[in-house]
Amino acid sequence: MRVLAAMSGGVDSAVAAARAHDAGHDVTGVHLALARNPQTYRTGARGCCTLEDSRDARRAADVIGIPFYVWDMADQFHDDVVDDFVSEYAAGRTPNPCLRCNEKIKFAAVLDRAVALGFDAVVTGHHARLGPDGLLRRSVDLAKDQSYVLAVLTGEQLARAVFPLGDSTKAEVRAEATARGLAVADKPDSHDICFIADGDTRGFLERHLGSAPGDIVDGRTGEKLGTHNGAYAYTVGQRKGLDLRVPAADGRPRYVLSITPKTNTVTVGPREALAVDTVTAARAIWHGAPTPVDCDVQLRAHGEVVPAAVTVEGGGLTARLREPARGVAAGQAIVAYRPDAGGDIVLGSATITAGHASEELVRG
Template sequence: MRVLAAMSGGVDSAVAAARAVEAGHEVTGVHLALSKNPQSFRTGARGCCTVEDSRDARRAADVIGIPFYVWDMAERFHADVVDDFVSEYAAGRTPNPCLRCNEKIKFAAVLDKALALGFDAVCTGHYARIVDGPLGRSLHRAVDPAKDQSYVLGVLDAAQLAHALFPLGDSLKTEVRAEAERLGLAVADKPDSHDVCFIADGDTRKFLAARLGTEPGPIVDTSGAVLGSHTGAYAFTIGQRKGLRIGDPAGDGRPRYVLDISPVQNTVTVGTADELEVAELDGVHTRWCGPEADAEFPCLAQLRAHGDPVPATARYDATAGTVTLRLGRPARGIAPGQTAVLYDDTRVIGSATISATRRSAADVAGR
C-alpha cells in the first residue's frame, strides 16, 4: 500500500512510520504545521507544533529513509479545533480538542488529501488496534492500558478506519522507545507531549481570558446564595474543587465543587461531592466505528480520556441521531461537551458528545 505517515516529531509517530516501512508499504512522511506562529522550541514537554518538532520529524524520516513533506494545516486547525475549543468553553461546555483534531484534521482533512493524492492509508503513532474480523474492520483498545488512545479515536467512522493504520497498538511504550533506540532515532528519549498542544504553557484560563475577556459574575450554592465572584464563567469546569476562592466551607465542613456553569446568567454553581453524581446522560453528534448501533444495547461507557469505563445501557434514537446512557453506577464530574466513548469489552462501538446530565436517581425517575 501507499501509506502517508503523519509524523509529529515524537517517538511514537517515528516508530509507527518505521514499522509501516518494515511491513513493506511505500511510505511518505508528512509533518502537519498546525500553528500560525510556531515557537522555535517546545516549552517543557507540552505541545507538538513547534519548529523543533518539525525538524525532529524530518531527521527521523531521513533515518528511516522515506520522503518527507510539511503540510500547512494551520488555518484548518485553527477553525476546526482552536475556535471550537474557545466557543465550547464560552458556551459552558468542556471540550476535548484531541478528539476534534482526530475527527476534523488527521482523519478528515489529511485523509481526504491523502486519498486524493493516491495514498491508500494514513498511519499515526496512536496506541490503538484495528482488527479485521467477520463483521469487518473494528477499533480496539491498545495492549498497553497505560498508553491506550482508543478513546480519542472513538470519533472515527467505518469509512475513516478503512484507511487508518495504527502500528503501535500491540506494543508497550517501553518497547517502542527501545525500538527507536535500535533504529538510531534521535527522538528515542524525547518526552511525550501532553495537555492541549496549542496552549504551550498549559494555562488554559489565561488562554481563554485573552480571547474571551473578563466578565465578572457570581458564584452561588444550590439555594442561590452568593458565596463569591469570578471574572469569567468559562474559567471553570464541572467537578473543579481548587481555585474557587469562596472562603466559607459547606455547612458540613466539606469542600465544594463546581456543579454547573451558566454562560447566559454568567453564574457558577457549587455544591457537595455527592451532588456531582450523574446517573444518566444524553449524547449528540453520534459516531459509529462500525455498523449503526441497535436501538438499545449494553456497553461500557468511558466518559473522559483517562477515566475508568462504567457499565451502562444505551438507548439510540436513529431518527434524532442521539443516545441516552443509563449508568450502572454513578459517575462524578461529568460535563456537557465531554465525549462518551462506548465499548464492547475492548472494541469501540462509537461515541457521542455529552449534551445533558441528570445527577440523581430522582431526576431519572421523573423523566
C-alpha cells in the same frame, strides 16, 4: 499499499512510520505545521506543534529512508480546533481538543488530501488497534490507550487508517526506536494542550474571551458564595481554584455542579450532588451494533469505565448508568466499549450534552 505517515516529531509516530516501511508499504512522511506562529508554541518537547518537532520528524524520516514533506494546516487547525475550543468554553462546555484534532484535521483534512494525492491510507502513532472486522479496539498498553480520542472516527475513515503500535507497550516502542537509531527514542511525551504555550488554560481563555465577572452560588440555597472573572474558567467537577468567600457549614469541600453562560453563573455544591445516572449526548457515531446494548462507557479521557445500557436514536445517544458517575461535563465525549477477549471494541461515541440524576438517586 501507498501510505502517508503523519509524523509529529515524537517517538510513537516515528516508530509507526518505520514499521509501515518495514511492512513493505510505500511510505511518505508528512509533518503537519499547525501553529500560525510556531515560536509561540511549546519547546523542549512539551507540545506537538513546534519548530523543534518539525526538525525531529525530518531527521526520523531520513533515518527510516522515506520522503518527507511539511504541510501547512495552521489556518484550518485554528478554525476547527482552536476556535472550537474557545467557543465551547464560552458556551459552558468542556471540549477535548485532541479528539477534535483527530476528527477535523488528521482524519478529515489530511486523509482527504492524502486520498486526492493517490495515497491509500494514513498511518499514525496512536496507541489503538484495528481488528480484522475494521472495528477500533483498545491498545494492549491500557495506560497509553488512545481509542477514546479516536472513537469519533467513522467507519469510512477507519478503513483508511493504520495504527501500527496497538500491539506494543510504550516501553517496547522506545526500545525499538533506540535499536533503530532514532534520536527521538527518549523524547518526552507531549503534555497538556499543544496550542497553549504556557499551559495556562484560564489565562488563554481570558485573552480570547475577556474578563466577564459573575457570581458563584450555592446549588441548594442560591446563596452567593463568591465571584469569578469568567464562567469559562470552570468545569463540572472542579474543586480547586474556586476562591469561595463563604465556607461550607459542614467544612466539606465544594465542587462545580454546573455552568450557566446565560446568567454567567457558576453553581457549586457537595461532592454527592455531582452524581448522575443518565447521560445524554449528541452527534453519535455508531458502528452498527443494535441498541439498546449493555456495554461499558468512558466519560472522559483516561477516566474509569462504567457499565451502562446505551440507546442510539435520531443521532443522539442515551446511556443509563448501572453505577452513578461524577464530574460528567458537557462537551466531553462518551465512548461505548464492548468488553471482548481480544481487547475492548469501540461501539461508538457521542458528545455529552448533559448528565441527569434520577429521583431515586437524589433521594439516595
